[in-house]
Amino acid sequence: MTDPHRPGLTGSPLDRAGHLRENPDARADLFASPKARLLLLDGLDPLLTDDLTLQWGSLADAPHEAPLAFLGFLDNRPRFVALADAPSGYSRSRRLIQALDMMSPAEAGTFAVARSLVDWHNRHRFCAQCGSATEIVRAGWTRRCPSCSAQHFPRTDPVVIMLAEHDGRILLGRQPQFPPDLYSALAGFLELGESIEEAVARELREEAGVIASNVRYVASQPWPFPSSLMIACIADAESDRIVLDTNELEAARWFTRAEVTAAFAGNADASFGIPSPYAIAHTLMRWWLDRV
Ligand SMILES: [Zn+2]
Numbered sequence: 001m002t003d004p005h006r007p008g009l010t011g012s013p014l015d016r017a018g019h020l021r022e023n024p025d026a027r028a029d030l031f032a033s034p035k036a037r038l039l040l041l042d043g044l045d046p047l048l049t050d051d052l053t054l055q056w057g058s059l060a061d062a063p064h065e066a067p068l069a070f071l072g073f074l075d076n077r078p079r080f081v082a083l084a085d086a087p088s089g090y091s092r093s094r095r096l097i098q099a100l101d102m103m104s105p106a107e108a109g110t111f112a113v114a115r116s117l118v119d120w121h122n123r124h125r126f127c128a129q130c131g132s133a134t135e136i137v138r139a140g141w142t143r144r145c146p147s148c149s150a151q152h153f154p155r156t157d158p159v160v161i162m163l164a165e166h167d168g169r170i171l172l173g174r175q176p177q178f179p180p181d182l183y184s185a186l187a188g189f190l191e192l193g194e195s196i197e198e199a200v201a202r203e204l205r206e207e208a209g210v211i212a213s214n215v216r217y218v219a220s221q222p223w224p225f226p227s228s229l230m231i232a233c234i235a236d237a238e239s240d241r242i243v244l245d246t247n248e249l250e251a252a253r254w255f256t257r258a259e260v261t262a263a264f265a266g267n268a269d270a271s272f273g274i275p276s277p278y279a280i281a282h283t284l285m286r287w288w289l290d291r292v
Contacts, residue, residue: 069140209243
């Protein structure tokens with residue numbers, strides 16, 4: 001059984017073997033290996049086997065003329081993904097959400113690497129410094145500008161996601177687009193020049209008017225929609241007064257341990273619904289129930 005405190009989308013057994021990206025001979029051997037396997041995707045969505053694992057094919061299954069990126073090794077086989085055109089990685093299809101609900105965290109973690117990488121290439125074809133078309137180097141892990149020699153690397157955007165706690169209750173909120181009754185942890189992007197602790201305090205203050213301190217890190221997870229790192233924290237609130245920013249949230253309120261327990265148990269009389277297990281908000285709430 002999966003550890004309930006391990007965030008979704010983590011624990012991939014992929015050995016990235018990053019040193020091989022630099023070595024032209026090693027790269028050529030990887031691409032020519034009869035053991036090489038290609039991750040099969042539908043756009044940016046995973047294709048699953050009957051066992052709910054990712055589907056892999058041969059390199060010949062890649063779309064015509066699509067370059068390949070080396071993901072790393074699984075089971076001693078070099079693994080690749082085709083850098084094919086695909087719709088934006090910002091949106092999540094219903095089929096993707098269903099797949100994430102069914103995949104193991106480790107399998108979803110391997111998928112996360114590939115999805116973010118393919119999407120990054122699609123959105124970064126031109127040099128941010130001089131505007132020239134860039135070329136793929138380092139087995140798909142860098143783009144290089146032939147005009148100004150700038151190198152561009154796949155980026156990760158940090159997001160803080162947090163519980164504020166006051167007198168044994170936690171603060172949760174809901175955005176208008178959430179499914180009915182679902183409440184989750186508040187979240188927001190880190191801004192330039194901010195520490196994690198400062199971003200957590202700012203988001204709680206801006207979205208809910210809650211003044212918080214004593215921010216503690218709990219866990220993190222990659223969030224490949226398209227390329228975030230979710231950093232889960234917990235903080236102490238000065239009071240339970242809420243001043244809602246209705247541009248961000250439809251509602252926010254404090255939940256007791258009994259309410260959160262009932263929601264996790266899926267009780268018919270639970271006062272709210274919780275996020276899917278693959279989302280770190282779920283892990284964070286579980287952690288609060290079990291450890292605090
Ligand atoms: Zn350039």
